[in-house]
Amino acid sequence: MNALDRKLGFLSSLPLTILLLISFLAPMAVVALFSVMPAKVFSLANAPDFSSYSVFLSQGYYKSLLWSLGMALASTCILLLLCWPLAYGMAKVFGRFTLVITIAVVMSLFVSENIRLFGWVLTLMKGGLIEGHWRAFTGNGFDSPLYGVGIIVFGLVYVYLPFMLFPLAQGIAMVPDDTRQAAYDLGATRWQVLWQIEIPLAAPGIVVGSLLSFVLAAGALAESKILGGQAVIAFADDIETAFTFGQNWPLGSALSIIMIAIIGGLALFGVSKVDLDAIMGRKR
Amino acid sequence: MPTSLSTRVVLYFYGVVIIFLLYLPLVSVGFASISKARYLSFPIKRYSTKWYGEAVQSSTVSELLTTSLWVAILVTIVSIVIGFFGALAFARYQWRYRTLFQKLILLPIFFPQTVLGLALLMWFNSVGVIPSWKTAVVAHLVWIAPIATLIVSIRAYSFDPALEEAARDMGAGTWTILREVTLPLLMPGLISAGLFAFLLSWGNFPLSLFTTGADSTLPEWLYAKMVSGYSPLVPTLGVMSVVGSFLLILLALTFSWLIRVNRESRTTQKQKIL
Numbered sequence: 001m002n003a004l005d006r007k008l009g010f011l012s013s014l015p016l017t018i019l020l021l022i023s024f025l026a027p028m029a030v031v032a033l034f035s036v037m038p039a040k041v042f043s044l045a046n047a048p049d050f051s052s053y054s055v056f057l058s059q060g061y062y063k064s065l066l067w068s069l070g071m072a073l074a075s076t077c078i079l080l081l082l083c084w085p086l087a088y089g090m091a092k093v094f095g096r097f098t099l100v101i102t103i104a105v106v107m108s109l110f111v112s113e114n115i116r117l118f119g120w121v122l123t124l125m126k127g128g129l130i131e132g133h134w135r136a137f138t139g140n141g142f143d144s145p146l147y148g149v150g151i152i153v154f155g156l157v158y159v160y161l162p163f164m165l166f167p168l169a170q171g172i173a174m175v176p177d178d179t180r181q182a183a184y185d186l187g188a189t190r191w192q193v194l195w196q197i198e199i200p201l202a203a204p205g206i207v208v209g210s211l212l213s214f215v216l217a218a219g220a221l222a223e224s225k226i227l228g229g230q231a232v233i234a235f236a237d238d239i240e241t242a243f244t245f246g247q248n249w250p251l252g253s254a255l256s257i258i259m260i261a262i263i264g265g266l267a268l269f270g271v272s273k274v275d276l277d278a279i280m281g282r283k284r
Numbered sequence: 285m286p287t288s289l290s291t292r293v294v295l296y297f298y299g300v301v302i303i304f305l306l307y308l309p310l311v312s313v314g315f316a317s318i319s320k321a322r323y324l325s326f327p328i329k330r331y332s333t334k335w336y337g338e339a340v341q342s343s344t345v346s347e348l349l350t351t352s353l354w355v356a357i358l359v360t361i362v363s364i365v366i367g368f369f370g371a372l373a374f375a376r377y378q379w380r381y382r383t384l385f386q387k388l389i390l391l392p393i394f395f396p397q398t399v400l401g402l403a404l405l406m407w408f409n410s411v412g413v414i415p416s417w418k419t420a421v422v423a424h425l426v427w428i429a430p431i432a433t434l435i436v437s438i439r440a441y442s443f444d445p446a447l448e449e450a451a452r453d454m455g456a457g458t459w460t461i462l463r464e465v466t467l468p469l470l471m472p473g474l475i476s477a478g479l480f481a482f483l484l485s486w487g488n489f490p491l492s493l494f495t496t497g498a499d500s501t502l503p504e505w506l507y508a509k510m511v512s513g514y515s516p517l518v519p520t521l522g523v524m525s526v527v528g529s530f531l532l533i534l535l536a537l538t539f540s541w542l543i544r545v546n547r548e549s550r551t552t553q554k555q556k557i558l
Contacts, residue, residue, distance in 0.1 A: 002378070005377045005378050005379060006378070006379045006380060007378070007457065008372070008377050008379075009372070009373050009376075009377030009378065009379025009380075009382060010373075010379055010380075010381075011369075012372040012373040012377065013321060013369070013370065013373035013374075013379075013381075013385050014369070015365070015369050015370065016366050016369070016389060016430070016433060017385070017388070017427060017529060019366060019425060019426070020388060020389065020392065020426065020430075022358070022524075023404065023407070023422050023423070023425070023426045024391070024392050024426050026401075026407060027403035027404050028403060028409045029361050029409035030403065031402075031403045031406060034406060041410075042412075044410060054498060058499055076447070084304055086295075086299055087299060087301055088295070089295040089296070089298070090299075092287070093291075093292055093295055094295070094296070094299070097296065097299065099301055101302075101303065104303045104306065104307075105303075105306065107529075107530065107533060108306045108307065110483040110484070110486075110487055110529045110530075110533070111310065111487060111525075111526050111529065112487035112488070112489055112503040112506070112522075112525065113487075113489065114489050114503055114506050114507045114510060114511070115309075115310075115313060115503075115506065115522040115525065115526065116309050116310065116520065118309070118313065118510050118519075118522065119308070119309020119310050119311075119312045119313040119522075120309045120312075121510075122309070122312035122313060122316050122519070123308060123309055123311075123312040127325035128312070128325075129308075129311070129312045129315065132325055132327055132384065133327050136327050144505055145294040146506070149398040158305075159308075161302075161306070171472065183454070192293075212394070215394050215396075216394075216395070216396075219395075219396025219398065219399065220396075221398055221490075222489070222490075222507075224483050226510060226511070229535070236398050236399065237394055239398070239399060239402065240398060240402070243402050243405075243494075249406060251421075254403065256399050256402065259396065259399060260395075260399065263394065263395070263396065264391070264395075266396075267391065267394040268387075271387050271390055272387075279489045283444070
């Protein structure tokens with residue numbers, strides 16, 4: 001049986017492995033190779049040269065990287081605070097209403113990110129859904145909150161909410177009610193239960209949710225383009241510009257490699273800490 | 285400790301507010317799509333459905349829809365096949381590199397999609413493939429096939445391998461077992477994986493942006509119009525795309541509900557006979 005399992009497991013992994021080898025790992029290798037080519041070439045037949053990486057430091061690209069990481073960090077912290085009560089409700093309080101919230105949140109995921117962000121522009125712009133009605137009602141308008149750093153973070157929070165909410169709810173569901181009850185019986189306050197019982201026991205969910213939303217937000221670009229009006233340039237935007245307007249593939253590749261190293265490192269760290277079989281509900 | 289009534293009320297209210305905010309932008313898009321004026325401003329003075337008429341007649345729109353639809357259909361079919369086998373390798377069989385395989389397929393999901401799209405563009409260029417909507421299918425698959433695999437895996441974790449072993453003991457070959465035992469057991473997972481694959485491909489923008497070449501999908505066109513030169517067709521097409529997705533989800537939910545009701549009524553009938 002075991003020999004058969006081994007053979008079938010290997011065979012059935014082949015379609016996906018081959019797909020990822022050809023269209024994920026191979027392109028990554030091409031990016032890595034291009035990143036050590038001289039500036040503005042379009043073929044790999046050149047002597048290696050690390051000039052693109054020095055451009056990262058000399059031309060101030062590290063600033064947009066810091067902005068992207070900072071905004072991702074801010075949105076992750078806000079998401080953690082914002083989602084905790086809701087995730088708690090979904091895991092422990094709501095019952096049937098949890099299903100309603102789950103379906104509503106999942107359905108919103110299927111609407112293209114563009115359309116949802118564009119909807120916020122229509123909602124928040126001067127003469128938009130809120131300001132326009134407010135002015136028609138009271139007679140004086142107010143400035144639109146669009147086109148700033150704050151609104152970009154808001155956009156990140158809005159778009160990546162599901163990626164924090166679901167892992168967090170899964171994590172909180174793993175906190176046994178008996179343990180909380182016992183802590184209360186022994187005279188613990190609400191804060192003590194939160195800090196010493198709930199947060200440590202829900203840690204896997206917190207880690208997965210935070211990593212997912214941080215990694216996705218760090219690589220995001222539509223929020224700063226559509227809502228932020230490029231008040232701040234996102235790092236992913238710099239990468240895109242290097243490829244398209246700049247026509248400088250080696251520079252774009254070097255910037256990509258820097259991003260891949262940061263995000264990939266975090267993702268690998270997170271994935272190695274988590275037992276996938278346990279989270280996805282192995283029953284055996 | 286049971287949660288107090290006031291806490292419950294606050295939590296329910298909070299949940300409703302979050303869902304409201306989640307859908308508020310779509311309400312704005314909906315209103316914008318039926319505004320008569322070419323340059324939108326709220327409150328809307330005159331309503332009209334003329335932009336829908338124009339969208340239906342426009343040949344650009346039908347081209348965009350055809351491209352998006354073909355990409356989504358191909359991605360769905362391939363994702364279901366790959367997801368079926370991938371899930372067996374992920375969850376069912378105990379083989380040597382299983383944990384490595386599990387980690388490999390998580391990487392593309394975490395990956396920034398814009399960068400992935402650009403990497404694929406360079407890759408296609410260096411092997412001499414000219415990008416078109418067919419290369420976009422490949423790009424979508426890199427991200428969607430792993431997600432489909434995860435969805436089918438959840439189902440694959442919950443089925444009992446003894447069923448397959450029993451079939452094998454009675455002399456069934458590997459293909460017969462896959463067809464007669466495994467496939468029917470995983471069917472609900474395959475259907476939801478297919479649904480996810482279709483919808484995610486239909487709405488995807490960052491992967492299509494660099495990999496469609498001269499062709500264009502609906503989300504790409506919407507984005508182009510959003511960042512440069514507003515067109516009153518943007519909210520209209522946005523609403524059409526969203527309504528299409530939601531109808532599909534509704535159809536799938538009703539269908540699965542009907543199957544469940546049908547199955548339950550059959551079992552109760554059997555119990556009555558017994």
